[in-house]
Amino acid sequence: MSLGSLRHYFVTQSELLAFSMQLVSERVMRRMKELKLTGDPRQNIELIVAQLVPLDEERLAESEVWLAFMGRAVGDPSIRAFSLQVHDQLYNGFLSIVSGMVVQGLAAGDLDVELEAKRLHALVDGLVVHGVTRPERLTAAEINRVLLYHLDQMMGKRS
Template sequence: MPRQVDPQQRRAELAEAVWTVIRRDGLQRASVRNVAREAGLSMGSLRHYFATQAELLCFAMQLVGDRARARVRAMQPAASPRATAERLLQELVPLDDERRAESEVWLAFTARGLVDPDQRAIHQGIHDQLRGACATAITLLADAGLTPADLDVDLEATRLHALLDGLAVHAVMRPEQVTPDRITAVIARHLDTLQAGPGSG
């Protein structure tokens, strides 16, 4: 029975089942049995696509980075460098349910990355990509002459990156307080202070 559906798509479906279980019951409940049940498959069938649980979970984590990268790549060019930077950053914070799901799964795997070397490596890859996107956003403004000439791009990228990840954590832990509107306002304000100064708020 080869190729009724693409095996790679099957793996993606199973990874999404992992996401569903993680969001509903937590990463500690993402057992082979629970994920298989969520996907409507048997345990043995799941293990035909992923030999071990570690492989399954790593693939599910990779998918977080893949989704975000695809979204950034699909971005339409914006009118100004400022608008481009702002929209780039907005693709990386949980403003809708899709990105909220990514953030929740990312947070669950982040905690595991503290003690699991494989998960840590994947997390660091995503971390570096996000950091790169932040550096890109800063450079966009700097190259357009919208920032002071002596701006420390590296330090600002670090600062912006921490801001984004902090917003993601707060958005999933306190969704009533840290709403999408609030997130966009914080990002806009941050870019404002990079350009014109702190007095515009």
């Protein structure tokens, strides 16, 4: 698409980023709904969380959009509300994962559900940032390794 064509549909770069972020959110949600869950809660958690980090070209492109969008939202009130909505959706998803781990008896000891959801959220956000900005230092295999290690720790396993 030419720049002129884009300007016809999007008056500002923020509008384009918000539209792109909406598409990314829809794609990720669709992928999660279409996941073939295994019946093993641990594997299912891994599958779900893996949809949010840059493990392949598609998720890398989505992560790049997310990073550009969130960076822009910091100083642009016109998309700030949408960025907070995206953030809350992610946090609620992580809260649901951690709560589910506790209910299913997968979590270690007296896990603080809210704190662990925040920690998992921060970890995933950080993996996205590093995976996008330094892919030579944090490869898809390393991202996956960090996630698995963190899940092991949450479950009280020693890796």
